[in-house]
Amino acid sequence: MVNTLAPETTERAPHPTRAAAGALGGRGRARRRQAVVAYLFLAPALLFFAVFLALPLGFALLLSMSRWTGFDLGDIDPVGLDNFTGLFADGSTFLTPILTNTLLFALGTVALALAGSLLVATCIDKLRFQGLWRTLYFLPIVTTVVAVGNVWKYMYEPGGLVNGVLNALGLGSVAFLQDPDTALPAVVVVQAWASVGSAILVLTAGLKSIPGSYYEAAALDGAGPGTVFLRITLPLLRPALLFVCVTQFLTGLQSFALIIVMTKGGPGDATDVAALEMYRQAFSHGDWGTASAAAFVLFTVVLAITLAQLWIFRRKGEDA
Amino acid sequence: MNRRRFPWLSYLLVATGAVLTVVPFLDMVMTSFKGPGEAGTLPYRFLPRAFDPSNYRAAVDQLDLPLLFRNSVVATALITGSVLLTSSLAGYALAKLRFPGRDFVFRLVLSTMMFPPFLFFVPHFLILVHWPLAGGNDLLGRGGAGLTVSIVALAMPFLVNGFGIFLTRQFMIAIPDEVLEAARIDGAGEFAVWWRIVVPQTKPVVVTLGLLTFVDAWNEYIWALLVSTADPDVMTLPVGIQLLQDHVDPTRTMPVVMAGLVLSVLPVLILFLLLQKHYIRGVMLSGLK
Structure with missing residues (x-):
């Protein structure tokens, strides 16, 4: 966290x-x-x-900034910035596809989770039994990633639930996790599915903090539901939206447990992300130097994107 | 907002979303009762032909569930207990004691929340491998496997939590100073003040923080995976189940894997359903996961 x-x-x-x-x-x-x-x-x-x-x-x-085989602490061999330049050298897979995958994974997750949670949160606000609905949407959050990943992996199989539904609708089966074109979107859907509950929670709290008198005034002025949503709900929900955006993006850029469970970065490197690459460089290839360099590059990216988001939202706030 | 008309569309949307959320769980349960050759074969069937509980017996045997449960319980208990204790101690000092450097320490605690976990997997593992005078290591941390072969390795990197300290401090600030001052005048030492007066008043934050920590620790996968590769005896539930899933023919073992998953998810789900108000409040306070 x-x-x-x-x-x-x-x-x-x-x-x-x-x-x-x-x-x-x-x-x-x-x-x-x-x-x-x-x-x-x-x-x-x-x-x-x-x-x-x-x-x-x-x-x-x-x-x-070293090369090290991982056994004797006396054998740490300083190599300057070689590990960093190695990451960005020609032929290195770090920039594309790995860093690109990382950004697409985070972006896709945020977009899906934000759209889904905004839709559900504004609807839940009008319903009875809000607690019950929230509990249901919250179940994935308390479930271990191993369960989430394996259940969905199984659901994506040719004989699984998703293809079962597709076949029932008269559509052909899709090899979601085996096809390099569909693997990343398929994993993004699962990550968004797993995180939508907490986004709903934050947005619901944001909606409750909007004074009812604003809506009454808008109704007196004869504003339609679309105008009310765009002119009142969305602007006043901005802090909650920012919160969801930034935190989901952070999680998306960093998390790789789901990917380890579902695809291990494959097929090929279709779902390989930066944190997973760091993990593999260290624990599969014993290249501790490159792994540490990759971790710092990712940290820089995470920091830059977070600051950029805060800056954009603040500027928009001043314009309004 | 239009509350007079019955919000059909909203009900439809929310219910559809809820179904999408719950169906994977139902699929997990249904698959766990399917017989041999019934899972992963065409055409897909949601319900099992007969509810066959034998997968659960197989899961207990093949997965060595008792060992996995024991490791998960020990690691989770160590982490939760330590986080609650250290957060309460540090939170009390930061909220109620005056000392030079307090602002600095508080800012330090806040800054610990800034660093993403992936920065630490490599160095934490190396630090535990080279832990001096443990697991056959000499004073300089050479020669053995260090702490990685011990069950405490599962818990070590999570024993203190910056957010836990922050949350506890925020809660303790609201306790009136007069109460503490009165106890001090009566001759109570700071430790007694903390234990007898502050700790009993912080039950709500203990429940919230304890629950958040418990769920996180129980579900933790990446670190446990690393430690288990060094020593399979400290394997936790998520790691053990994933291992079975990775190494055996999926069409045959899928129901067994699902049965294991149901059993491993159940304790947390029950705890969440019983105490969800506290958990939800914790998530609100901590931000997203």
């Missing part, structure tokens, strides 16, 4: 210098003791972040 967009709170802690100002006599000793106690409370978390956050980041950065 990436939570950079978690709702910000504005409560401010009392300023620490006030504690320092009273650092005389008994009060000072009490303050000092509280500081020691505070760091004792924080010690497990800080220790963890040192070993599992700071150290790995440094290690990954070092590896991204």
Whole structure:
């Protein structure tokens, strides 16, 4: 989970210098003791972040500029930026198709999930038993990716449910996951299917925060449902839409568990994405340097796209 | 909005979507009851010819479900327990104690949420392999398999969660300082204040965070897959089921795989249905998955 967009709170802690100002006599000793106690409370978390956050980041950065076979830490061989240039060299598959696949996968997922959740959320808002509907749409989110991936993989088989439906409609079977042209869209559908529930949740909350008086005023002015949706619902839903967009895009750019389960990147490299390539370079080919370099390139892409989205939505906000 | 007319179109849309959401689950359950040669063959049939429970017995035997369940339960319990404890401790310090560097530490905790997990798979694995004085390693982390052959390896990278600390701190800020001050004047130490006064008041956040963590830990696949390749004895449910699915003829074993999936999904689904309000609140607070 990436939570950079978690709702910000504005409560401010009392300023620490006030504690320092009273650092005389008994009060000072009490303050000092509280500081020691505070760091004792924080010690497990800080220790963890040192070993599992700071150290790995440094290690990954070092590896991204080294060649290493993975056994003796003394054998790490610095190679400068070779791993990075190797990723973008002629004949490298990293830019196309892998990075392209990654973007298409994320883009497709966001488009499908956004369209689906917007449609369902605006409709659910008018219905009874909203809790029941939400529960149903939420089931995929609490289900392990191994279950989701295997059930859908099986459903895409020639003898599976999807082709069963196609055949019943008089259409021919499609080898969804075996055909390089359909494999990526097929996986995108599953990723969108699995994430639409949480998008509905966020959009429903956004819809509920729009004051009913706006709709009443629009109705008095004789606005049709289309105008109401375009002029009131959509603009006021912008923060929720931004939230869904950014977080879904982040997830789409990073996730590869579903692809490992369903296609392992195949057929060929039709569904190979950057995070999966990183994983394979490291754990199948033992090329830790290239894997680490790929991870940092992907991180940069993720960061750039997120910032771009925030910037676009903010600019649109000023124009309106 | 037009609430007077019965919203036929909305009902139709929402119901269609709900059917699309639920049908894969039903297909999973139906397939798990299909007999030999019945799954994956043409023409497709949704219902099994006879509800045959023998796949569930086969899943328990072929998959070694007891071992997989044990590993999944241990890893999930370790992660959930540790995240709740460390979040509560750190959250209390950040919300209710005054000390130099507090703003810095808080910002540090927030920044830990920024880094995507894929940055860490490689270094985390290497760090565990070269963990000093474990699994036959010497002091410099050489010579053995390190912590990767231990069941704690499944839990190690998830024991502390920046979002958990953030969530707990936000909740604890609302606890009035006067209550804590009164306890301190009565001679309670900070640890006693935390344990006797703060922890009992943070039950809602414990349930929410615990549930989110539990579901994530139970469903975790990539890291467990890595650790299981180093030591098959610590294989978890998702990894074990995927392994069976990858290595055996799918038309024959598909019902067994589905039976295993049903059994592995069931605990989380039941927990979610019982406590969904808390879970949904957690997802609202944490952002998307």
